[in-house]
Amino acid sequence: MSRRGWMRVILFGFLTWAIPFVIGLMLYDREGQPLLSAPLVKSLMVVVGGITGTWLLTAVFRYGSPFRNAGLALGMIWLAINLGMDLIVLVPMTKMGVGAYFADIGLRYLIIPVISIAMEIVATGGDRRMLR
Numbered sequence: 001m002s003r004r005g006w007m008r009v010i011l012f013g014f015l016t017w018a019i020p021f022v023i024g025l026m027l028y029d030r031e032g033q034p035l036l037s038a039p040l041v042k043s044l045m046v047v048v049g050g051i052t053g054t055w056l057l058t059a060v061f062r063y064g065s066p067f068r069n070a071g072l073a074l075g076m077i078w079l080a081i082n083l084g085m086d087l088i089v090l091v092p093m094t095k096m097g098v099g100a101y102f103a104d105i106g107l108r109y110l111i112i113p114v115i116s117i118a119m120e121i122v123a124t125g126g127d128r129r130m131l132r
Contacts, residue, residue: 001066001067005066008060009060009074009077010077010081012056012059012060012078013074013077013078013081013082014081014085015052015056016049016052016053016056016078016081016082016112017081017082017085017086018085019048019052020045020048020049020052021085021089021090023045023048024041024045024048027041027044027045028041032094046108049108050111050115053078053112053115054115054119057074057115057116057119058119060074060119061119061120061122061123062123064123064124065120065123065124069120070116070120071113071116071117071118071119071120071121072113072116072117072120074116075112075113075114075115075116075117076113078112078113078116079109079110079112079113082109082112083106083109086101086105086106087101090105
């Protein structure tokens, strides 16, 4: 893949974190209290993250797989970007411990590589041999 293609992968990975983050900020007041019930905010964030990620993955896989095992590679890169940005920005902002963060938020990001691998399988016409 070209340098431009890799820059797009990184930009899209950052957007999978930034879009839900900005929307999430709108769901809290200045004191950090949720404007809606906490379970509803968490549910909304899962939905927003899912929509954002699948929308961006669709843009990547629209014309097939950009390279062999792209689903796995993209999923792992985007997973690392999301976890890294949360550890740099969200964990200090919320004063959450790393263990509590992974139990409450971080574990959810494991869906990223699952969806990206599934998208690649669909984009390649269901050819599961590309995963070998």
